[in-house]
Amino acid sequence: MSRPRRDPRGERATKTITAAGRIRLDVALRAARAAASGRPRRDPWREWAASLVDETHRKRYDRSQRQMSREEAARFSTVRDTIEATAISPGQPALRVIEKPAFLVFAVVEAAGGRLSRFDRQVLGAARLLADAGDGGGAVVAVIAAGATAGDAARGDDHETGLGAAGADRVLVLEGGASPSGRSAAMLSAVEGLSPRHVVFAEDGDGADLARRLSVCLGEALFPAVEHLTARQAVRALRHAKAEIGLAPPRLMTIGEDRAKPYEAIPCEARRLDLGPFAGAGGTAARGDDSAILSVEIIPGDPARLSLSETDFVVSAGNGVSDFTAFRALAAKLRATPGASRVVCDAGLMPRAAQVGASGTVLSADCYLALGISGAPQHLQGIVGCEHVIAVNTDLHAAMIERAGLAIVADAQRVMPALLKLLGEAGA
Amino acid sequence: MKTVVLLSDARHAISGRATLSGLEARAISLAAALDPAPRGLHAGGGAEGVSAGLGHGLQGLDVLDLPEGADPVPALAAHLQAALGKNDAPGIVLAGRRGEGGLETGLVPYLLADALGLPILADAVALRQGEAAGTLVVDQAMQKGARRRVTIRLPAVVTVHPLAPPPRPFAYAKMRRGEIRFLPTAEAIGDTAGGGNGSGSGEERPHRARPKLMRTGGTAAGAHNLHVGPEPEEAARLILDYLEANGIRRYGDTRG
Amino acid sequence: MTAAAFLPWLTVAMVLVAAVQIGRRVILWRGGGPAAVDWRAGLTALPRRYLVDVHHVVDRDRSASRMHVPTAGGLVLACGLLVLGLVPAIAASRLYFALVALAFLTMAAGVFLEARRRYPRALPRLSLGRWQRLPVYLGVFALGGFATALLAALGNPLPALSFLTFFAAAAAGLALAGTAATGPMRHALAGAAHLVAHPRPARFEGGRSTDLAPLDLDAAKLGAETPADFGWNRLLGFDACVQCGRCEAACPAFAAGQPLSPKHLVADLAAAAGGGHARPYAGMPYPNQRPTGGAAGLHAAVISPEGLVHPDTLWSCTTCRACVEECPMMIEHVDAIVDLRRFQTLELGAVPSKAEEPLENLRGCDEPNGRRLSERTDFAAGLSLPRIAETGEADVVLWLGQAAFDLRGQRTLKALIRTLHAAGVDFAVLGEEERDCGDLARRLGDEATFQRLAAANIEALSRHRFRRILTADPHALHVIRNEYPALGGSYDVVHHTAFLAELVAAGRLAPAALAGRAVTYHDPCYLGRYNGEVEAPRALLDALGLERREMARSGKRSMCCGGGGGAPSADIPGDTRIPDIRMDQAKTTGARIVAVACPQCTAMLEGVTGERPEVRDVAELVWEALEAGGAAATARAKELEPA
């Protein structure tokens, strides 16, 4: 725990005894030292530790976004009067509670499949940053447009816990039906009713769509695809990233993917907010294209037929896989897109389009399961963007084992049937 | 089904020359599948750059004369409004989801739809004629390869997503033969003051590259998670647990 | 009346039949596009073109010239003599018939030699079918004529037999004449006419003509879609083919199992013009042939699913001109291929999917890989590389080309730049003003982009004062030297091997000997065949004291590395890759180094995996020798001077 920051000057002043024209220091005057600055003492070591993002090959630090550690944030929050935090008791996570928010910041999240995506968490992180900006005291409202993909899941407790950990003080579920204009009407009444200081969207999919609809409905400028966000300014690129514009964070903005750090300090409350009083208050009629939409149907992605660049989960076979029937069955059962190393593609065991790597496809998937792949540099280049890597390899010293978050030193030919069996039992 | 493709004043990412935006080239190929004679509509200084659309499958191109830097929405809206009143009114107005090389706000189609009072659907990757006359089935791109299939009554504005099928290849002779009509700008309609260009009051300055967040992982469980020589069953268990813990997939009840 | 007395009339009949037949072809040729032909010059040059230029090519295959000279000579002589026999006084002479018999005998000897090439088993590159039966007809005609004339010369002792032999000769002779429009004998007349009306008269008498003709971009139709879109003398040229298969044997794409055989393609184009359904082709099929519809016609599309030729055939070609170099009938395959490509690219946009990207980049930013032109000189950080815009003028403009964007190519360029400094050459680069030379666009049929790039480059060059253009890229060399003039820019362009050879000869460079190493030189097509420069690089290697070993195919008859004509972008799959074949040829020389003189060759040959000789550009070897000779120190000092 950080001690308060020392103030050597103040200390010296207290120890100074002015006597007969000579200035003397009374070193023995220890008790007088409490003239602390009140600011906490910086702990560079801890700051570095907090910005450590990867410790597999060599240490990598990301100091572009300063982030407080959980403990620091907790201590901070106790200092602020508008914020009350439950005391930290060991073994039990603290909860950050903002009873009377000074202002609101909306974070519009998609929560597809009832799960916050990486991008959703970044949107919440950005909103959190804006809520804590300046004097702080703002509350983050996670806005979920129900009827989007998985609005119903948003009502589960499970989900709200996730939202709290991601930095949401409040949760607002909008009932706007499935149509985009319905959603924008609900959004509009929420904005008009709650007057948030900022509304942050993701620059992707429905979030991006909703942001623009809202901007047009409100007649208010949208600051799209923010690339850099601090408490003082929001910056976005334009003209093919040759120019940029920086502003004080505007009211409506969308944020680019991987541009804001997710919130990682102590969980927030994620209290359900009822729009009840506001629901009618907005009253603005939806800009009437509801009637134009005749039907809506969601077609889930079929991982087996998705292109490698689009999928979120790849199961990949290398030279260490010999049973390709089992491999294909496994990919289907895991609902993952099959991939392969070049050696496998060269041998014609998998199509060329399945090749992962520098000369194949560079993935943007969340998860990569590598079976019998050594992890040559050209191959690893293809999976730099994968957050979760699982490796199954007989060689403890393979580079892929080194790269993996879950590394299993075992024979792929034996693990595959075991996985299939387990999945079969699960009825997947 | 008469289709109009909006062509923006795009700039090439490397050379900065006027060019046809890649998204709009995709929009043209979607349009050409619905309309044997899709037309392009561009408001701006000239046809340089956008005329490439003719080489990618447009049959004709209308260019509304507009001074450099002027807001194209009123001119486009006026032109389309007039066209919508006519007999062979366009059913579909296609656009790219973002401009390229300009302000890149992606607001123009929304402002236009608002001015025309048309519904708008974003991020189309496939279009086909609906069963009922005057309807269109739009497949919208969603995360993880999912698609939202929306049937919409026309006329409508639809924006195109980068995952739409690649454009038809460019043929110089088709561009040369394509017909370009230069039209004076009609009286502007609609108010677009609100949306603005997204630049707000900010001044443009040279771009400074900022790193994206690094995606690295596996540290969810904290330490490096290495298992040497587990039984296959145990290994399988570990893998599924990891997948579920990290929210990659759910496989029902795997606890036997 | 003896049987022999009918021989002159047989000749007349044969000529008439052949004339009618060829007349049908002439009508067809007239269906082709217009072409400017200098008839008088062509006709006067015909004997020389035939006896010198054609014979020179035919003679590369000794067994062919040995067979063809007596066969054709005997036939022409016999027929000529027989026409004289229409004069009754001459026909009465026994000596005359002895001469005729001798002519037929000569022909028979030639036919015997030809038959030896085909029986019992034909050379693989030859066509079978009617071509296989040709010596039979010719033989029967020659022997029948010989026996008839001989009997007449002997005073007609066996009249019955002589009628028998005459009838045999007549049957065979008329059969040959009857197929003069579609059969093998078409080559005789079409070949002669082709020599007269050749589309590239400049290539005869030791000349060279390898530039592609600019396309009028305002024409009603761009490029060739149907046979009728070719110039009429091109159609004539396709008809001249003797299906000797020399082009096929030289074709790298054919060797690599890609679906291209220049011989088959020319036969297809000739058949396509004829229309109807194509005559069966009796040569080797296109390797890994793709199925096509097979519909033909003067106005039917050649390259289409229903047509005769699959697009993959068209896009397999590396434009190496090996086929043109080998063709005894002086047929211009590459022109035909590029004309067909132009239609595909400009009218249909039907380029192979992988070639779309470089073309799009060239249209968008003048660089096939989408790189910024200002980054072209980035590789030379730390080297002094003056820009002509700064120096105002220079003796030599160094054209950097595509190599400047490629790590491997940069090594060569650095060696070259250091060498130029060491020799104190006054040079400068265009920097940002240098665009892609347009070679790739042009070979892929995108003439519009080529002409735009060429015009921009000519404009940039016109802004500066210089004497020569130096380049290490034979493709840039070829287009600037040979193809820019038609667009209004004539320059003295020199390849770095020639330039360095000049410097060495003038004593401005003193390379030390790199003795004790064996090297084999791979001729780039665009330097050797396209520009006839095969001596300078060899002279340089010799000056470096290297042991030079030649591959079986070298100089103007060298084999392509597979890198030209946009073939790497088209990337049509085959059984092997062309550079692998070429590298195997290099390996058999036992040399440990393959010397190259083109960035494209370097890239292709370096892409060969496994144990192989080292690939070094001649410029790199020269610099190494200079370093060994101590010139390096002075050059380094120069480098440090500000530009």
Ligand SMILES: Cc1cc2nc3c(=O)[nH]c(=O)nc-3n(C[C@H](O)[C@H](O)[C@H](O)COP(=O)(O)OP(=O)(O)OC[C@H]3O[C@@H](n4cnc5c(N)ncnc54)[C@H](O)[C@@H]3O)c2cc1C
């Ligand atoms: C220019 C260039 C570009 C390239 N681009 C790519 C690219 O894009 N993509 C790509 O993949 N490669 C690429 N490569 C090739 C790359 O260098 C490697 O050769 C290749 O990735 C190796 O594939 P692998 O891991 O499947 O095979 P190997 O290297 O043979 O590795 C097999 C692994 O499987 C393990 N194993 C063996 N048996 C079993 C078993 N029963 N159970 C579990 N594990 C087992 C072994 O321990 C070993 O680690 C490129 C190479 C070059 C030169």
Ligand code: SF4
């Ligand atoms: S094109 Fe020329 S080289 Fe080829 S087969 Fe015909 S005559 Fe021979």
Ligand code: SF4
């Ligand atoms: S130019 Fe070369 S690759 Fe093309 S057909 Fe002729 S020999 Fe073959």
